[in-house]
Amino acid sequence: MSLHAQTHRLMAPDIAAMKRVKPIVALTSYHAHTAAIADKYCDLLIVGDSLGMVMHGFETTVPVTLDMMIVHGRAVVRGARRALVVVDMPFGSYEESPSVAFRNAARVMKETDCGAVKLEGGRRMAETTRYLVDRGIPVMGHIGLTPQSINVLGGFKTQGRTRDEWPAIEADALALSDAGAFAVVLEAMSAPLAARITEQVPIPTIGIGASSHCDGQVLVMEDMLGLSPRVPKFVKKFGAVATAIEDAIRAYAEEVGARRFPGTEHTYAMKDEPRDLAAVTKKPKKLST
Structure with missing residues (x-):
């Protein structure tokens, strides 16, 4: 007879059910020991491809590989006991086609034992999101500033600061929700637009530089701990770990x-x-x- 773990690990539907019930607390995590600490307080731990910049010294997230994500994802899952662990799909691992995305996402799920994956992109990723969800892989979306597209965006630029930008970003959020994403990250987005999207979509919005109007918040752990030398405007340093x-x-x-x-x-x-x-x-x- 199998023995069930005493602590229930949160799953994608649990996070989805928190919308308008309680603020969702999330952080990035890249290794087992920080995951074990954050797990006491967070509902969601995201193994972000930001690890390329934070852990490996890259200037962007673009060079991050699938193998790197799997190594760090496996470590975080071992460290956490309760929080849902979401692993980012790195650049080049899911854009080609839904079938390629499924093959790589399935590998991430199997080799890390994480609870979901995260894809960057709105309407262009709706078909892929639906394809993955229909085949048993929970998907978190990510719109607004999408760091993997930095070479197209021309830098880390805030999104939605003029109203003529709003319709496209709103359409991205609705498309991901309709495709079955259980939540969506809103990054570096004007506060009024983030509030509007949060009201429009039935799934939780997780803000990072998108105001307190979102259903939850996430920060890069090293940024909020005061370990990163340079941080975006939206980061509050809650510690002085570097010192x-x-x-x-x-x-x-x-x-x-x-x-x-x-x-x-x-x-x-x-x-x-x-x-x-x-x-x-x-x-x-x-x-x-």
Whole structure:
């Protein structure tokens, strides 16, 4: 007889049901130990292809590979116990056709055991979204600023700041909802447009730089922790991790340089000899003549 896990891991329908019920708390995560911490407070953990910039030093998310996403996705799933884990499909892994998208998304689901995947793009991804959902793969959409399209957009530019841009972006959100996406990320979008879309679509909107009108919020974890050197305007730093890390490394280097670390309490003594490290390392006295 199989044993069910004591903690229920949230699934895509659970997140969808939170719309207008409670704000959805989400963060990105790329490794097991941060996932374990965030899991205590988050409903949703997104293994974003932003890991290419945050973890690997790329200038954009475009160079990220499917294998990279799978390695990090697997780590986050191992670290989390309750939150729904969503893994980004990287550039080039889903745009060619719905069948190619399914093959790659199925691999991500099987090899990471995540609960959903995320695709960038609105109406152009509606057919693919429907294709995946019909075959058992939950899909989160992503519209507004889509970082994988940065070379077409001409940079990381806020979307929907003029009203003539609104109809196309609204149509993107509605198309993804109609295609079966369980939620949609709104990135770097004007607040009035984000509020309007949130009211229009029956699925949760997850904002990142799209105002508190959204049904939930997500930030890149390293950005909000104060670990990233440069962050977008919409990021609030909730910590000063970079400073804490530098202080710790400086103290470590000073103690190593002064031979204060490691101390006796950090070493292994012989079982039948005293732990007095000073006595062991003490130079023998010269014999008098």
